[in-house]
Amino acid sequence: MRGIQDALAELRRQAEQIRDNTVRPSSRAAYVNSYCRFVSWVHPNHPNFIPVAFADRVGVTEGLSEAQIRRRIKPLLTRKHDDPPLTFGNLDPEVFETWLLTLRKADGSMLSYSAFNTHRAGLFNIYRDYVQQMGPAMEKELKQFFKGLKLQLATVQACGEGQVKVGKDPLSFELCEFLSSHLLELPGSDAIFARVYLVISWDLMCRSANAFGVRHSHIEWGGDSLRVYFAHMKNDQGGDRPRDPRHVYANPLQPSVCPILALAIYWATSTFDVGNRLFPGSDQYDRFRKSLHRLLEDERVSVELKRRGVNPNDLGTHSMRKGAATYCTSGSTACRSSTAVYLRAGWSLGGVQNTYLRYEAAVDMHVGRTVAGLPTNSHEFAILPPHFVEQDDW
Structure with a gap:
């Protein structure tokens, strides 16, 4: 009987690995880092969206920096369906949108639209990791927010703020030869x-x-x-x-x-x-x-x-x-x-x-x-x- 259970456990592990193949390891690492930051921000600022059981495992975070809270939370993101880090059912999209606006580059400037988009992909990924379905109302709200965000970033760039160019420049053939x-x-x-x-x-x-x-x-x-x-x-x-x-x-x-x-x-x-x-x-x-x-x-x-x-x-x-x-x-x-x-x-x-x-x-x-x-x-x-x-x- 023990051998059968071990075999089934191994098959379940293989099935999980196959499901994980839908996201590249590098992309998954970026998504996990993103939603770990989000959960770490929600924990002290909107504790009503953190399940009690998960909050108990995190422990008291008063006086800790956000980086210290992240170090506590990341090992707890097990992707187990019965151990969610958020109350997905009533999560307010405004909470996620507010968190996005707190993010800054190292020099204090605003993130690029592609960086914001990566964090949105991270939010979708935490729903997928914990086998949750994002509601159509939340999807619609996020779509509307990102449409407005894109227009705002374009306006800011037109006013001379931020970087006009996105990404790296192409390497010319002459410079490549040099x-x-x-x-x-x-x-x-x-x-x-x-x-x-x-x-x-x-x-x-x-x-x-x-x-x-x-x-x-x-x-x-x-x-x-x-x-x-x-x-x-x-x-x-x-x-x-x-x-x-x-x-x-x-x-x-x-x-x-x-x-x-x-x-x-x-x-x-x-x-x-x-x-x-x-x-x-x-x-x-x-x-x-x-x-x-x-x-x-x-x-x-x-x-x-x-x-x-x-x-x-x-x-x-x-x-x-x-x-x-x-x-x-x-x-x-x-x-x-x-x-x-x-x-x-x-x-x-x-x-x-x-x-x-x-x-x-x-x-x-x-x-x-x-x-x-x-x-x-x-x-x-x-x-x-x-x-x-x-x-x-x-």
């Missing part, structure tokens, strides 16, 4: 890693999760290009779309931005892990983020950024993806097909276009050569990768 060349001159494995990721993420136009998810089994050589397959994408969570390769081309005319050379140097100086990953390690995204931050603070790079009128704070890990797509669609008067760029970048075309505008290798090859930096108005656009004669005797 950074890649500078990384070649720097010593150490971190510089080699940062350079190969910089160049590969530019050429693939991919999200960080896709780049760091690439395994050697997802890469093959075909014809005159390297072909990279993505097993999972943000806009294809269920894996329903065809597995179409991204074509990556060598650029022997500008070795500093050649992705094939960057990979060759990386493979020649790195070890392979048992997981077969191209970028092995537990948190390679954070490693690159820190490497990019150090690179942008480098004295020579700082001088170049100042000469170009670029603020280093406006560049980030997303700049390569933005820059590559911008370069392909707007970098000349004879640009590549926007449909091909959308498909390579993993963006939805929207509506019926997703059904009728499909991937074709020829146009992805065209995009691949363009994003590799090959000259679009020259016969050298079709240049082959370097070929070496095998020499057995040296």
Whole structure:
């Protein structure tokens, strides 16, 4: 009997893990942090919305800071259906809206609309985690509030307050080439890693999760290009779309931005892990983020950024993806097909276009050569990768 109960418990655990797959771990962590902050604010300010049993476990919080209350509450957010942290049935949307208006950036300025939207997603997620249904009246009220909030933020920006730009700037091809060349001159494995990721993420136009998810089994050589397959994408969570390769081309005319050379140097100086990953390690995204931050603070790079009128704070890990797509669609008067760029970048075309505008290798090859930096108005656009004669005797 004991064995049957253990087996059922294991099956329930597996079922819960499958349900959790609907939200990426990074997104779930952001949502949990968000609603933990919300519950920690509600506890001292609106205790009538906190169940008595949950409040008893939190204990006396008088005199504690909000951060200290959060440290108490976070371990208690067990997601058990019979242990809710809020009285979901009578939660007033005005409480959540008031809490949103208390949030500020580190410099005291107001959050961006996308940041507010993340907190709204966190509220929906706490309902989902505790198997609760948000009422239509509350959904309608939140929708109305966020519509007004968006208009208010736009008005504030028009008056010269806050940031007009949202997110990071695209990285230009010329600056990408400069950074890649500078990384070649720097010593150490971190510089080699940062350079190969910089160049590969530019050429693939991919999200960080896709780049760091690439395994050697997802890469093959075909014809005159390297072909990279993505097993999972943000806009294809269920894996329903065809597995179409991204074509990556060598650029022997500008070795500093050649992705094939960057990979060759990386493979020649790195070890392979048992997981077969191209970028092995537990948190390679954070490693690159820190490497990019150090690179942008480098004295020579700082001088170049100042000469170009670029603020280093406006560049980030997303700049390569933005820059590559911008370069392909707007970098000349004879640009590549926007449909091909959308498909390579993993963006939805929207509506019926997703059904009728499909991937074709020829146009992805065209995009691949363009994003590799090959000259679009020259016969050298079709240049082959370097070929070496095998020499057995040296």
